[in-house]
Structure formats: C-alpha cells, structure tokens
Amino acid sequence: MRWLENLSEKAEKWFEKGKPLHPFYAFFDAIDTLLLTPKETTKMGSHIRDSIDNKRIMMTVIIALMPPLLFGLWNMGYQHFLSLGITDTNIWGNFWYGFFKFLPLVITTYATGLIVEIFFAQIRGHQVAEGFFVTGMLIPMIMPPEIPLWIVSLATIFAVVIGKEIFGGNGFNFLNPALLARAFVFFAYPSVISGEKVWIADQADAFSGATPLIMCKNAAEAGLTPGELVSQLPSVMDCFIGIIPGSIGETSKLAILLGAVILVFTGVASLRIMISALAGGYVTALLFNIFGSTAYSQIPAHQQLLMGGFMFAAVYMATDPVSSTHTRQGQFIYGILIGVLTFLVRQLNQGYAEGLVLGLFLMNVLAPLIDWCVIELNINKRKKRAAIKLKTINNQ
Amino acid sequence: MIGKLFGEKRLDFSKRVALTGEGIKKQGYLSILQGASIENVLVDNLATDHGRIISGNILNGKKIDKTGYVGFYHHQLTVIPEGGERRFMGWMEPGFKHWSFSHTYLSWLFPRKMYQFDTSLNGGVRPVMFNTYYDKVFPFDIMPVQLLKACIAEEVELMENLGIYEVTEEDFALCEVICPSKIEWQEIILKGLTLLKG
Structure with missing residues (x-):
C-alpha cells in the first residue's frame, strides 16, 4: 500500500496549520487513520505496544452485534409477511425485506453522528473517537422499523451532543449515548415508539403486533387472570429464539448470547456485569412471582427475563466501559441493581412497559458513586493494614 | 565494583552486558567498561539500519543513540526494529501476525507462535x-x-x-x-x- 501512503503524505500537507484546508483536518485525520494504521511510534517507557487499539475494540463489538442484527433483519421480514397473512416466505425474501428497511436507518444514524463527531473533534483539535461506530449501530437496532428518519437524526444529534460531546467527548460520557437516543424518542415522540402498531414494518391494521411487554401492559388494563395472560404470550422457546415482534436487536436471545460469548471471550465486555444483571433481574422477578398480585407478576421469572430488551441491554449497553462502573467490585453492585430496578419499574409502573431505560440510566448516574465507595473501601483497607504494620514495628 | 575495590584492591569498571533483541545479528554477553561508547560494540552487529537502540530492556529501558552508552544501572542492551509502518485497514485484519493480550486478534489461535515486535504505537x-x-x-x-x-x-x-x-x-x-x-x-x-x- 505504498501508493496510498504517498497519497496520504501529499494530502496531509494541504491540511496542515495555515493551509486553506486546515478547518477540515479532523475529517482528513479520521479518513486517514481509518485507511492506514497510525505511523506514531513509542517515545519512552515501554518500547513495544499491544496491537489492540480502540478501533479494533469497536470493530469487535460490531462483530458481536452481527448475530442479533442478522437475525433481526430476517425477523423483521418474517413478522411483516406474517402480519399480512403470508407464511410461506423464504429465508432470503425475509432477510432482504428487513435489510432494505434497516439500511436508511443505519445510513441516517452514521451520517448525522459522524458529522457531529467530526465537527466537535475539529473544534477541540482532537482525533475523531471511535465510540460512535458502536453507538451508530446500536441506535437503529433499538428503534422501531417505521420511525421517520428525521426523528432518528434528531435523536442521534441529541444523544451525541448532550450525552457525550458537552461532557468532553468519548470516554467522558456518563450516560450510554445509544440508550439516550431511545429515551429521547420515547419522551419526545412517544407516538412513534409506543403502542402495538410500531414494531412490525408495514403491518396490516387488523393484526396485533403487540410485543410481550405490551401484552402484559394491556392485560393489566383488561384485568386478565395470570392464566389467560400466559396463554396469550408467545411460548418461552419463541421468545428465546426470537420469532416475536420487537426492535431489530432485542428479539433473539439466542443471537444475543452468541454475541455475549464473543464479547466476553475477546475481553471487551465484562462478564461480571452481564451475569449480575441477569441474576438481579431473575431474583426480582422470582420475588414478584411469590409476593406479587398482578397478572404480570405471576409470569414465570425465566420467561420475564426473555421479554423485551433486557438481555440486549445487559449484554451490549450495561457493559459500556465508560458509563458503567470502573472498578471490579463495583461492577457486581452495578449489574445487580440494573436487574432489580428494571424489573421493579416493569412490575410497578405499567406506564413504562420497558422499565429498562429508566433502570439503566439511574445506574449510569449512580456508577461514579459506587466507584467512590469501592475506592474509599480500598483506601480504608490500606490504612488499616498500614496501622497493623506500624504496631508490629513498634512492638519489636 | 566496591567489593573488588576492597577485596582485590583494584578499581574495576568493567561490567557484563547482555546483547539482546531482534535488531542484533549475534546475541550474547559482552564485557564492557562502565560508560563506554557502544559504537564499537554494535559495529557490524546491527541486523537493521533502522533500529532502536535501548539501554535496558524493552519495557522500561532508555532510548539511546548509536554513539550512546549503557546506563549505570542497566545490564542489557536491546535493539529492536523501529516501527511506523502503515498497514492498510489494520483494525479490520484477521491479525494472525499481530500479538495482542486480548483475544481481539486471531493470533490467540496459536499460543506458541513467535512474534516480531517493533516500536509502533499501533x-x-x-x-x-x-x-x-x-x-x-x-x-x-x-x-x-x-x-x-x-x-x-x-x-x-x-x-x-x-x-x-x-x-x-x-x-x-x-x-x-x-x-x-x-x-x-x-x-x-x-x-x-x-x-x-x-
């Protein structure tokens, strides 16, 4: 790739300070480092470095997002044709239908987000950070397929600017930007993201496209008994494999588990957070099984875990290294509380059928506090140890 | 040095230095004087012109010139190739050739593989x-x-x-x-x- 290097060297001269194209340096640098690895070498300290960098990590997360994405695209087509009453579709027909529904969404998100990112990088004189690669893929995966593109665009801008850039950019955000985009749409344009008509693309009017969580919400309003509700819900197996209506990413728990294996094995995401979030959620659901009185609370705990976007968020969003806790011990508390809060909101406030957004945000905000406590504990432990040492020295 | 001064009544400034690293043709031990220029040591022994000479080891040694000397507390002289080569789409490569502590590069499939290290920041x-x-x-x-x-x-x-x-x-x-x-x-x-x- 010698010619590309030469080209980059020549082009760089146009973007140097004082040259007419300097205002676009961040843009040039983003393209340049995307195509070729950086030419910087170590200066002092360790003379060799690991091959890993943030681009590689983000790439790994994108790969881990592929199983739920590919399944979600197929499922989008399948659900669409199912709602029209067509069941004898082939696998590729379903997939391409979903693909062409998804394509505009993902292009809109990436284009808007990257423009904002490059703009801020240029103002700050930084390099464009890679975090948006993942955010830009996550946002369309948690949106309804038929959402107007301008709303996606607006949500992306809000998420990147308010969620990240005003606090200093990638690495300084305390909320998960992708989830912030969804929360923005949920609170600003509730009609496009709630109800039973939004989760299947172009569905027939007569068909109920209710996700399991919406069914539960409706059941509470209709006063169904637990038995009636469970018989309405899709089977546990359907929920697990993911042949249910829902956003692209969240439906297939099997694909999410596959992604989780990739994330944990490559060391990119924390297994501690995933496991403790699931455990926290399961135990809470189990407690509601025993003590709850509504129809929803009587659904078996394992089935409750498989409903909605809880698994997706526990694997891909709760483990965001920036907005989660920064200490190992803290990660257990953080994960457990995400599970507990999500299921508390789901059970006790049917207005927010998906309690996850609130649960995860609250824990994002609390994460620094948990870290502070863990660090203080560590300091106290150290002080105690130092005191014991001093005592033994004095005694001798 | 101090031991020899009092034991043998001789001021001995020589020390034993290990010549290591991929940038050196013939690795081994060498006896040199404290503070002596390494220019003569490395002459005809450098495998690459474009190498980094380090007094000490690769983790915390000090970068020195061809005419430099081995530091007082160092007993090792390392030469590794200087990096900075730009790879096309490096973040997307399968990465059989690149070492990583994480499993993000496929090189984890071959735990016994030997790697070429250079000074790239990557x-x-x-x-x-x-x-x-x-x-x-x-x-x-x-x-x-x-x-x-x-x-x-x-x-x-x-x-x-x-x-x-x-x-x-x-x-x-x-x-x-x-x-x-x-x-x-x-x-x-x-x-x-x-x-x-x-």
Whole structure:
C-alpha cells in the first residue's frame, strides 16, 4: 500500500496549520487513520505496544452485534409477511425485506453522528473517537422499523451532543449515548415508539403486533387472570429464539448470547456485569412471582427475563466501559441493581412497559458513586493494614 | 565494583552486558567498561539500519543513540526494529501476525507462535476507557487506573492513599504495553512521583 501512503503524505500537507484546508483536518485525520494504521511510534517507557487499539475494540463489538442484527433483519421480514397473512416466505425474501428497511436507518444514524463527531473533534483539535461506530449501530437496532428518519437524526444529534460531546467527548460520557437516543424518542415522540402498531414494518391494521411487554401492559388494563395472560404470550422457546415482534436487536436471545460469548471471550465486555444483571433481574422477578398480585407478576421469572430488551441491554449497553462502573467490585453492585430496578419499574409502573431505560440510566448516574465507595473501601483497607504494620514495628 | 575495590584492591569498571533483541545479528554477553561508547560494540552487529537502540530492556529501558552508552544501572542492551509502518485497514485484519493480550486478534489461535515486535504505537491516543482491563496484568493490591487518574489530577492526598509510595513507574510497564488507549503510563506515574518529591 505504498501508493496510498504517498497519497496520504501529499494530502496531509494541504491540511496542515495555515493551509486553506486546515478547518477540515479532523475529517482528513479520521479518513486517514481509518485507511492506514497510525505511523506514531513509542517515545519512552515501554518500547513495544499491544496491537489492540480502540478501533479494533469497536470493530469487535460490531462483530458481536452481527448475530442479533442478522437475525433481526430476517425477523423483521418474517413478522411483516406474517402480519399480512403470508407464511410461506423464504429465508432470503425475509432477510432482504428487513435489510432494505434497516439500511436508511443505519445510513441516517452514521451520517448525522459522524458529522457531529467530526465537527466537535475539529473544534477541540482532537482525533475523531471511535465510540460512535458502536453507538451508530446500536441506535437503529433499538428503534422501531417505521420511525421517520428525521426523528432518528434528531435523536442521534441529541444523544451525541448532550450525552457525550458537552461532557468532553468519548470516554467522558456518563450516560450510554445509544440508550439516550431511545429515551429521547420515547419522551419526545412517544407516538412513534409506543403502542402495538410500531414494531412490525408495514403491518396490516387488523393484526396485533403487540410485543410481550405490551401484552402484559394491556392485560393489566383488561384485568386478565395470570392464566389467560400466559396463554396469550408467545411460548418461552419463541421468545428465546426470537420469532416475536420487537426492535431489530432485542428479539433473539439466542443471537444475543452468541454475541455475549464473543464479547466476553475477546475481553471487551465484562462478564461480571452481564451475569449480575441477569441474576438481579431473575431474583426480582422470582420475588414478584411469590409476593406479587398482578397478572404480570405471576409470569414465570425465566420467561420475564426473555421479554423485551433486557438481555440486549445487559449484554451490549450495561457493559459500556465508560458509563458503567470502573472498578471490579463495583461492577457486581452495578449489574445487580440494573436487574432489580428494571424489573421493579416493569412490575410497578405499567406506564413504562420497558422499565429498562429508566433502570439503566439511574445506574449510569449512580456508577461514579459506587466507584467512590469501592475506592474509599480500598483506601480504608490500606490504612488499616498500614496501622497493623506500624504496631508490629513498634512492638519489636 | 566496591567489593573488588576492597577485596582485590583494584578499581574495576568493567561490567557484563547482555546483547539482546531482534535488531542484533549475534546475541550474547559482552564485557564492557562502565560508560563506554557502544559504537564499537554494535559495529557490524546491527541486523537493521533502522533500529532502536535501548539501554535496558524493552519495557522500561532508555532510548539511546548509536554513539550512546549503557546506563549505570542497566545490564542489557536491546535493539529492536523501529516501527511506523502503515498497514492498510489494520483494525479490520484477521491479525494472525499481530500479538495482542486480548483475544481481539486471531493470533490467540496459536499460543506458541513467535512474534516480531517493533516500536509502533499501533493506534491513536484516547482517554482511558477500559478501566478494569489493567487489573489482569497489575500484580499489587493497588487500583492502577485510579492511581493513574490521581496522578494526572495531581491529587496528592488521594495518590498517597491509593499507595503511590509502594510503586515505581516501571511497575506500570505492562499496563502500558497492553493499554488500548495508548496512554504513557510510566511517564504519568513518574511525574506523580516527582511531584511528591517536591
């Protein structure tokens, strides 16, 4: 790739300070480092470095997002044709239908987000950070397929600017930007993201496209008994494999588990957070099984875990290294509380059928506090140890 | 040296140095005088013109010139190829040739493979993001990232509480090697330690 290097060297001269194209340096640098690895070498300290960098990590997360994405695209087509009453579709027909529904969404998100990112990088004189690669893929995966593109665009801008850039950019955000985009749409344009008509693309009017969580919400309003509700819900197996209506990413728990294996094995995401979030959620659901009185609370705990976007968020969003806790011990508390809060909101406030957004945000905000406590504990432990040492020295 | 001075009544400034690294044709041991120029040692022995000469080891040694000398506390002379080669779409390669502590490159399939190391940084500098990643290579009961951040913020009390007195900068060498954000760990810790000295 010698010619590309030469080209980059020549082009760089146009973007140097004082040259007419300097205002676009961040843009040039983003393209340049995307195509070729950086030419910087170590200066002092360790003379060799690991091959890993943030681009590689983000790439790994994108790969881990592929199983739920590919399944979600197929499922989008399948659900669409199912709602029209067509069941004898082939696998590729379903997939391409979903693909062409998804394509505009993902292009809109990436284009808007990257423009904002490059703009801020240029103002700050930084390099464009890679975090948006993942955010830009996550946002369309948690949106309804038929959402107007301008709303996606607006949500992306809000998420990147308010969620990240005003606090200093990638690495300084305390909320998960992708989830912030969804929360923005949920609170600003509730009609496009709630109800039973939004989760299947172009569905027939007569068909109920209710996700399991919406069914539960409706059941509470209709006063169904637990038995009636469970018989309405899709089977546990359907929920697990993911042949249910829902956003692209969240439906297939099997694909999410596959992604989780990739994330944990490559060391990119924390297994501690995933496991403790699931455990926290399961135990809470189990407690509601025993003590709850509504129809929803009587659904078996394992089935409750498989409903909605809880698994997706526990694997891909709760483990965001920036907005989660920064200490190992803290990660257990953080994960457990995400599970507990999500299921508390789901059970006790049917207005927010998906309690996850609130649960995860609250824990994002609390994460620094948990870290502070863990660090203080560590300091106290150290002080105690130092005191014991001093005592033994004095005694001798 | 001091032992020889009193035992044999002889002032002996020679020391034994290991010649190591891929940039050297013939590795081995060598007896040189303290502070002697390495120019004669390395002549005809460099495998590459474009190499980095390090007094000490690759983790915390000091970069020196061809006409430099081996430092007083160093007993090793390392030469490795200078990096900076630009690879096309490096972040998308399957990566059989590249070593990584994480499993993000497919080279984990071959745990016994030998790698060629050079001085490339392999990425751009970013804020510290993967906070629990460093615990795996840090041996002490100290929180490395929190101590690093305290050093950056120059919070002396927090640094003391987190155990800055128990470390030197070279304890963080492995954190620096595996750092995905390409932070200069040793430099920052050294700055923190210098701050405490006053």
